Amino acid sequence: MSHHPSGPTSPPPTDPPTGGPGNGQLAVVGGGVIGWSVAWRAAVAGWSVTVFDPRPGRGSSWVAGGMLAPLTEGHPGEDALLELGSESLRRWPAFAEQLTAAAGRPCGLSAEGTIVVGWNAGDRAELARTVAYLAGRGRLVTQLDDDELRVLEPGLAPALRSGVSVPQDRSVDNRALLAALRAAADRAGVRTVERAVSDLDDDGVRGADQVVIAAGTGSPTLTGPLRSTGALPIRPVKGEILRLRARPGAVPGPRHTVRALVHGRSVYLVPRSDGLVVGATQHEVGADTTVTVGGVRDLLADATAVLPGLAEFEFAEHAAGLRPMSPDGVPFIGRLDDRVVLATGHGRNGILLAPLTADAVLADLHRSPLAEVAAAAPGRFA
């Protein structure tokens, strides 16, 4: 059977919470997708919001692949993350609709799902374990035979004879999203201060009634030693990504997000309007954003093994970002003390988790925490 993936079941758009003007001064430290999402929603809800970031929108959100993929990122043993991701994905269509209207420009959400393939028998066996895990949790994953696979993605290498369709996973153009968030925030009256904030005694932050920390790998420095847990346990995990651009005469790029295991190495290919993003390596090497020869070599070799026509694309950009990773892969979302709310440590899933995180932070600001993010409680390692 050949089929087109159907969209996820989307709840009706809910209006953002409105508290009216006069909720007070809110400082958001960090101008990535999480920080901007919170800032926009808080400003709409009546907060007077200032975002602090030395280079707004140019951190790991800028480098991201933009997969909204709780399912294809799902791994046995990471149930809490799967549930958080599924909950946030459910909120994405309404979030995108409101954002597009508020920004007056598209936010880059794609309607296409994900295709997963394995290069050799070992790779396919590993994928089968993930598929079984997801199916066991009631998720929609569909085995594809050779014909079905080629109907969905004609450019796949002939050696790939089977695959898996994950129709509910989505992707978003991370840079279109950043531009839309910035535009919506600007329209809602958010102020942006382009400088680094190194601690919460900072002149600009000290006067705020509430502070949201959404500073990714910079968050532990900001929070300092916590009463209960010592330093916030977030470490940088480097990810290298490439951007490939279609050229006249080259075969079309993929229409779906394509994820592959190639000799045990994971590669993803996420479509963009002018080409695609290829990612992503994972290196635990501290705060190092150097793109390595070995990283680029492996990404290109694996990407062109899976989709040979990409060899004729333009090699347009290489970059590395730092994922803010927690010990269990689950972010820290929730109140730290009377004045400070955390929205950080999202690891690989910051863009996926943005709608849920923004909703949860707004709920925290209004002192009614969201039960859906209980697994992301800041104090869970105390």
Next chain:
Amino acid sequence: MSHHPSGPTSPPPTDPPTGGPGNGQLAVVGGGVIGWSVAWRAAVAGWSVTVFDPRPGRGSSWVAGGMLAPLTEGHPGEDALLELGSESLRRWPAFAEQLTAAAGRPCGLSAEGTIVVGWNAGDRAELARTVAYLAGRGRLVTQLDDDELRVLEPGLAPALRSGVSVPQDRSVDNRALLAALRAAADRAGVRTVERAVSDLDDDGVRGADQVVIAAGTGSPTLTGPLRSTGALPIRPVKGEILRLRARPGAVPGPRHTVRALVHGRSVYLVPRSDGLVVGATQHEVGADTTVTVGGVRDLLADATAVLPGLAEFEFAEHAAGLRPMSPDGVPFIGRLDDRVVLATGHGRNGILLAPLTADAVLADLHRSPLAEVAAAAPGRFA
């Protein structure tokens, strides 16, 4: 036997020809290595020189690997090019010495020779043919066994068990060279006009007593239809190169230029003070400087096959340049008419051939053509 390559026999530095002030107005169209070499030497010789280039020093000279390699670029059937290259290499040490003094800064000439390796039996057989050709023409090429190879370049892949030393080939840091040429030219009073010249009726060029065309792939447009030969037969051949940068903790890069054949594909690795240049693909695709996915993939795969430690280097830069290629690979150096001298069409060998080309053009300007460049006569396809 392990040995260090000895330097080429260098003639004593000759003083540049000095014609004294008042030789007249000289327009040089093209600010690459050839154009700047001619401009500097002509200004020293008393010409009042103006260089025209919309982006001086940013054409194919900027992208080049900088090999001074008439021998390792030598191929059976290209005798004329081998002789031109050998003659120019003989002039390089004195040229570099004069340039360094004139510029007040080093011009990036390396004292190390070249190591050549073949990945598999077929690659080694192909190299053996070139070695036999060069030895037959009296050039110094030395077979290296496993031990000798590893003493010279410890980072070579263990699978490489033999190689060839070409001690007389050299390399130069093309960007240090461009900076030195520019500095020397400035000090000698050369004027630079940063704009494109599209024909010789150009306002800036029309008043010059003599004109040198050193505009690479832009040269045919400038010369228009030639009385004798139709258009100047120069076509662009795209070359993609990468720059890799050493990182703390990475093994050292190569000390020599390393050339390899890997499954029939040619790759070269040219040391720089902070890393190396890896090149170069060859594509006959017109005036297209897009860097392709397949090009980068192959260069990285081949470079890290030969020197595995490069995987930990930084992937610093990718670029493509357009080699101005003539039908026989030999440039066009010499007088076109009473007012115009050609110094173009150098293909892969512009940097190697710069000293000889500058000497020959100066000789042409003074109406005493150099016999050594007879093979590069502009009218040879008439």
